[in-house]
Amino acid sequence: MTSIARDTSWPEISFEERIGTAEFRIHERAHIVVDGDTCRGCSTRECVVACPANLFVPTSDGGILFNYENCFECGTCYMVCNKEGAISWSYPEGGFGIVFHRT
Amino acid sequence: MTVVACLKWVTPRADDDDRFAGISAADQSALEFALQSAQPGEDVVAVCAGPVGAERALRDAVACGVTRAVRIDLDPRASSSAVASAIASVVTEARLVWCGDYSLDRGTGSMPGFLAARLGIGQALGLIDVTIAHDAMTVVRRLDGARREIVRVSGPAVLSVEGSTARLRRASLRGVLAADTATIDVVTGPSSVVDTVDEKPFRPRARALAAPAGASALDRVRSLTDAGSVTARSETVVLDPPAAAARIVSTLREWGYLG
Amino acid sequence: MSDADVIVVGAGPAGSCAAIAAARAGRRVILIERGPFPGSKNMYGGVVYPRILDELVPRWWETAPIQRWVVRRSTMVLSETGALTVDYRSNAWGEPPYNGATAYRPDFDEWLSRQAVAAGAQLVTSTTVTGLLRDASGRINGVRTDRPDGDLSASMVIACDGVNSFLAKEAGLYTATDPANFTLGVKETLALPKHVIDERFGVRDDQGVDIEILGGTSGVNGGGFVYTNLDTIALGAVLKLPKLAAQKKRPEEIIATLKAHPAIAPLIEGAEVKEYSAHVIPEAGYSMMPTMVTDGMVVAGDAAALCLAAGIWLEGVNFAMASGMYAGEVAAAAVARNDVSAKSLTAYTDKLNATFVLRDHKKLRKVPGLVLSDRVQQKYPAFVTSVVERVFRVDNPQPKPGLRRIVREERKRAGIKLSQLIRDGWTGLRGFG
Numbered sequence: 001m002t003s004i005a006r007d008t009s010w011p012e013i014s015f016e017e018r019i020g021t022a023e024f025r026i027h028e029r030a031h032i033v034v035d036g037d038t039c040r041g042c043s044t045r046e047c048v049v050a051c052p053a054n055l056f057v058p059t060s061d062g063g064i065l066f067n068y069e070n071c072f073e074c075g076t077c078y079m080v081c082n083k084e085g086a087i088s089w090s091y092p093e094g095g096f097g098i099v100f101h102r103t
Numbered sequence: 104m105t106v107v108a109c110l111k112w113v114t115p116r117a118d119d120d121d122r123f124a125g126i127s128a129a130d131q132s133a134l135e136f137a138l139q140s141a142q143p144g145e146d147v148v149a150v151c152a153g154p155v156g157a158e159r160a161l162r163d164a165v166a167c168g169v170t171r172a173v174r175i176d177l178d179p180r181a182s183s184s185a186v187a188s189a190i191a192s193v194v195t196e197a198r199l200v201w202c203g204d205y206s207l208d209r210g211t212g213s214m215p216g217f218l219a220a221r222l223g224i225g226q227a228l229g230l231i232d233v234t235i236a237h238d239a240m241t242v243v244r245r246l247d248g249a250r251r252e253i254v255r256v257s258g259p260a261v262l263s264v265e266g267s268t269a270r271l272r273r274a275s276l277r278g279v280l281a282a283d284t285a286t287i288d289v290v291t292g293p294s295s296v297v298d299t300v301d302e303k304p305f306r307p308r309a310r311a312l313a314a315p316a317g318a319s320a321l322d323r324v325r326s327l328t329d330a331g332s333v334t335a336r337s338e339t340v341v342l343d344p345p346a347a348a349a350r351i352v353s354t355l356r357e358w359g360y361l362g
Numbered sequence: 363m364s365d366a367d368v369i370v371v372g373a374g375p376a377g378s379c380a381a382i383a384a385a386r387a388g389r390r391v392i393l394i395e396r397g398p399f400p401g402s403k404n405m406y407g408g409v410v411y412p413r414i415l416d417e418l419v420p421r422w423w424e425t426a427p428i429q430r431w432v433v434r435r436s437t438m439v440l441s442e443t444g445a446l447t448v449d450y451r452s453n454a455w456g457e458p459p460y461n462g463a464t465a466y467r468p469d470f471d472e473w474l475s476r477q478a479v480a481a482g483a484q485l486v487t488s489t490t491v492t493g494l495l496r497d498a499s500g501r502i503n504g505v506r507t508d509r510p511d512g513d514l515s516a517s518m519v520i521a522c523d524g525v526n527s528f529l530a531k532e533a534g535l536y537t538a539t540d541p542a543n544f545t546l547g548v549k550e551t552l553a554l555p556k557h558v559i560d561e562r563f564g565v566r567d568d569q570g571v572d573i574e575i576l577g578g579t580s581g582v583n584g585g586g587f588v589y590t591n592l593d594t595i596a597l598g599a600v601l602k603l604p605k606l607a608a609q610k611k612r613p614e615e616i617i618a619t620l621k622a623h624p625a626i627a628p629l630i631e632g633a634e635v636k637e638y639s640a641h642v643i644p645e646a647g648y649s650m651m652p653t654m655v656t657d658g659m660v661v662a663g664d665a666a667a668l669c670l671a672a673g674i675w676l677e678g679v680n681f682a683m684a685s686g687m688y689a690g691e692v693a694a695a696a697v698a699r700n701d702v703s704a705k706s707l708t709a710y711t712d713k714l715n716a717t718f719v720l721r722d723h724k725k726l727r728k729v730p731g732l733v734l735s736d737r738v739q740q741k742y743p744a745f746v747t748s749v750v751e752r753v754f755r756v757d758n759p760q761p762k763p764g765l766r767r768i769v770r771e772e773r774k775r776a777g778i779k780l781s782q783l784i785r786d787g788w789t790g791l792r793g794f795g
């Protein structure tokens with residue numbers, strides 16, 4: 001994370017803590033599948049910056065590691081991705097996935 | 104005869120309400136086994152001791168295929184033995200009673216044992232595998248020290264299963280639509296059922312341990328955790344039930360688990 | 363016979379109001395929601411304007427799960443370190459029949475869905491609609507769900523499935539999905555004791571505050587918001603998708619920078635993150651709207667891009683409730699007439715055109731583009747705040763400079779052409795005026 005000089009009085013939280021504040025009911029089947037091969041040829045990597053849940057992780061060999069579990073089901077990734085076929089996107093099975101509490 | 108699934112309505116976080124409540128993965132497995140183990144013509148009954156909100160879990164069970172749903176209106180602080188008594192009072196002619204091994208909240212897994220005692224039938228608890236056959240079932244129990252016990256269940260019994268043993272079937276859309284108007288029988292449980300009210304958070308009792316001996320850190324960790332020494336202090340004894348109970352208590356005391 | 367007269371997909375504000383209206387008109391309605399309960403998938407900034415509910419749920423304020431009644435509305439323009447705030451207060455908004463209110467969506471949407479059930483609709487949760495069913499002529503007459511034995515037939519379908527609306531897309535009502543039409547909203551629900559919130563925001567009891575922010579989003583076109591709940595503060599940023607992806611700054615970093623701004627930091631000092639959330643907004647308004655009706659289906663709420671996101675306004679729930687209500691009414695009448703053709707259903711579009719739903723959108727059609735333009739986003743906040751800074755600064759013994767001179771100098775410093783300023787001012791005036 002980039003460091004921003006600031007005078008704040010709240011604790012910085014790690015991304016794991018941040019995502020840990022949301023409830024995800026995880027289904028065994030992935031509702032979003034990312035095709036690593038297609039990503040290998042992608043230099044722009046929009047998903048890596050934009051996914052609010054930070055689920056797209058570049059790997060050292062130029063691929064993308066994706067884990068569907070802590071997903072907000074927002075749709076940002078398939079909208080920003082420019083490569084046809086890189087992301088197959090659907091909603092999780094009814095009753096599973098993100099459950100908001102105080103939003 | 105009937106097959107019963109006992110479901111516990113649990114609210115995972117203290118400041119949550121019924122919208123976020125549900126039944127544990129273990130209870131879902133129990134419900135699935137109840138549905139699978141029923142023979143043609145046999146009733147499958149889902150029972151839940153809980154508040155009105157818990158009727159949602161019962162409707163979900165109806166949608167999955169149970170033939171009857173009973174809610175027992177009971178003080179949510181009731182002890183395991185009181186819950187077992189209340190459930191025993193509504194369960195008749197039970198051939199198999201399926202429970203989750205541990206509930207989502209701080210469960211001890213003791214309710215199924217109490218229930219078997221109240222119903223006067225056999226028990227096979229802490230199951231990690233279940234094979235259902237026509238006449239008898241073969242089940243695998245998890246024991247200490249990574250050991251397993253294989254049990255054949257033929258007579259009436261209470262069975263408690265762990266969460267990963269079965270995946271609850273997805274209710275059909277027709278089932279869900281019909282369950283909306285299904286009747287839920289409501290039985291009022293006994294009113295004074297709170298044996299002990301323990302409002303403190305659960306903490307295991309502290310045990311004094313000698314500093315581990317060993318040359319390397321790994322050895323010391325091993326000696327602390329018993330890891331790798333599967334047969335450390337195990338023996339198999341055959342005793343009649345009262346003597347077995349006495350032996351368990353004395354052994355637990357010896358190992359420092361009881362005060 | 364079909365399973366229902368009307369199937370409503372999505373129990374958000376649009377879906378529940380559609381179900382209420384159609385059920386009240388005597389139709390058999392099934393309302394399908396993919397979350398475990400209505401509202402569980404829904405997130406927004408935090409303020410609802412439920413005036414439109416007066417028709418559907420009289421005296422709604424007595425039962426709706428409200429956090430605080432908004433009595434202060436502010437618009438804040440942030441430069442790097444400065445802030446210009448326009449603040450309006452009306453305590454009358456804190457009394458019946460009220461104006462705006464803060465509420466949590468898992469509360470509000472669930473409450474609204476119960477009104478639909480009370481009106482006679484059947485609610486089915488934990489069920490995702492995966493596609494549309496059509497008859498031989500191509501008319502939509504049902505939906506497919508992800509449950510076994512999961513096809514459901516009806517005379518017609520109302521798609522209220524939110525911003526990603528796969529139903530409107532499957533029906534061919536959108537031509538394409540351009541990411542430039544969407545923004546990503548991220549927010550933190552921050553916990554603070556009620557009395558601390560009261561003191562910091564200058565309110566008491568159940569009075570609340572709504573602050574919309576322009577600037578402060580780390581160079582990514584968008585905006586921010588701060589709303590007060592009873593014992594939490596909702597703070598978030600709305601970020602234009604292509605810019606966000608290009609800027610290489612992650613959403614949570616942009617929130618962190620916004621929180622550290624000298625005008626924001628004191629408001630949230632010591633607050634703990636209770637919940638982090640994200641959702642997409644159809645931001646482009648009128649210019650991105652799909653065709654609203656087809657044979658056997660109408661589209662309402664965010665699914666039809668009816669959210670109004672125009673700078674000082676971030677309203678979607680009221681547009682969703684209104685469009686849902688009209689969709690429900692029109693659907694009920696169409697089913698009764700036994701004619702659910704697109705032609706018969708244009709009564710819905712007519713209704714939208716005749717009411718605030720499309721009138722506001724048409725009036726403000728240029729505003730979203732203007733507010734999200736690079737000039738307004740990158741240059742104007744610095745320009746406006748420095749003009750005001752110089753007007754208020756006392757430079758004795760220098761005499762006060764004239765406003766016209768300040769504006770000229772600051773405009774040049776900010777690199778804004780006069781012609782652009784006039785054009786944007788004109789667009790803004792026409793848009794808002």
Ligand SMILES: Cc1cc2nc3c(=O)[nH]c(=O)nc-3n(C[C@H](O)[C@H](O)[C@H](O)COP(=O)(O)OP(=O)(O)OC[C@H]3O[C@@H](n4cnc5c(N)ncnc54)[C@H](O)[C@@H]3O)c2cc1C
Binds near residue numbers: 549598600
């Ligand atoms: C960050 C942010 C801030 C906002 N701030 C405000 C604000 O302060 N005030 C305001 O008025 N508006 C605000 N909005 C806009 C507002 O949230 C939306 O306009 C509004 O929620 C639209 O309502 P809807 O019913 O059309 O859609 P939604 O609320 O999105 O509801 C759609 C429903 O359909 C369900 N669904 C979707 N697909 C399926 C499927 N296939 N099968 C079954 N169910 C399905 C979803 O689970 C959901 O419940 C904000 C939005 C965002 C993202």
Ligand code: SF4
Binds near residue numbers: 043082083
């Ligand atoms: S998902 Fe799309 S944007 Fe992300 S790396 Fe793959 S191709 Fe690129």
Ligand code: SF4
Binds near residue numbers: 055
């Ligand atoms: S839907 Fe949203 S949260 Fe989920 S992976 Fe895509 S961008 Fe991330």
